[in-house]
Amino acid sequence: MATEQERLDKAKELADFCIRCAEDKIAEDPVLLPMNGKSSIADYFVVATANSDPHLQALANFIERQVREVFHLRPLSGGDDAASGGWVLLDFGDVIVHLMRPEIREKYQLENLWGEIRRPCPRQDGMA
Numbered sequence: 001m002a003t004e005q006e007r008l009d010k011a012k013e014l015a016d017f018c019i020r021c022a023e024d025k026i027a028e029d030p031v032l033l034p035m036n037g038k039s040s041i042a043d044y045f046v047v048a049t050a051n052s053d054p055h056l057q058a059l060a061n062f063i064e065r066q067v068r069e070v071f072h073l074r075p076l077s078g079g080d081d082a083a084s085g086g087w088v089l090l091d092f093g094d095v096i097v098h099l100m101r102p103e104i105r106e107k108y109q110l111e112n113l114w115g116e117i118r119r120p121c122p123r124q125d126g127m128a
Contacts, residue, residue, distance in 0.1 A: 008043060011094035014071055015044035018090075018097050021063045022048040026055075027099070031111060046097045049105050053086070059099050060088040067092060 002010070015032055022030040027048035035043055050056035067073050067090075076091040086101035098110060 007094065011043040014067070014073075014092060015046055015095045017070065018046045018063055018067065018092075018095060019048075021066045022046065022059065022097075022099075025059045025062050027059055028102070033111065042091075042096045043094045044096075045110065046095065047105070047110050048097075048099055049102050050099055051102070053101070056086070056088055056099055056101060060090060063097060063099075064090060 019030045019032055027050060030046065030048035033045040033047060035041075035045060048059070050059050064075060067075075071092075073092055076093060077089070086104040088099040090097040090099070100108075
């Protein structure tokens with residue numbers, strides 16, 4: 001059985017992976033929000049912007065597929081053609097990914113609601 005620290009480390013690894021997937025699919029301004037006791041539903045939120053509904057759905061499908069292949073996880077909920085509303089939520093348990101159109105992200109401002117933002121570090125693999 002995993003310790004609490006091991007669980008938190010695995011959640012951080014998954015959150016960082018979701019950020020990289022969002023960057024790979026040209027999501028705008030991906031950020032990591034550590035919940036650190038601010039929420040009982042997840043340890044991390046990942047928030048990113050897609051520039052259109054098709055981009056939003058492609059981004060959600062890509063992240064879902066990559067997480068399934070690498071971490072052997074499927075979302076507990078979300079992702080099911082929700083792009084028409086401008087917001088797709090992928091719930092991976094300890095990590096919740098919020099993918100939004102710009103106007104939805106501006107309206108709800110999750111970064112301001114939940115506080116501390118961690119912008120991803122520049123890629124080390126030579127990719128932009």
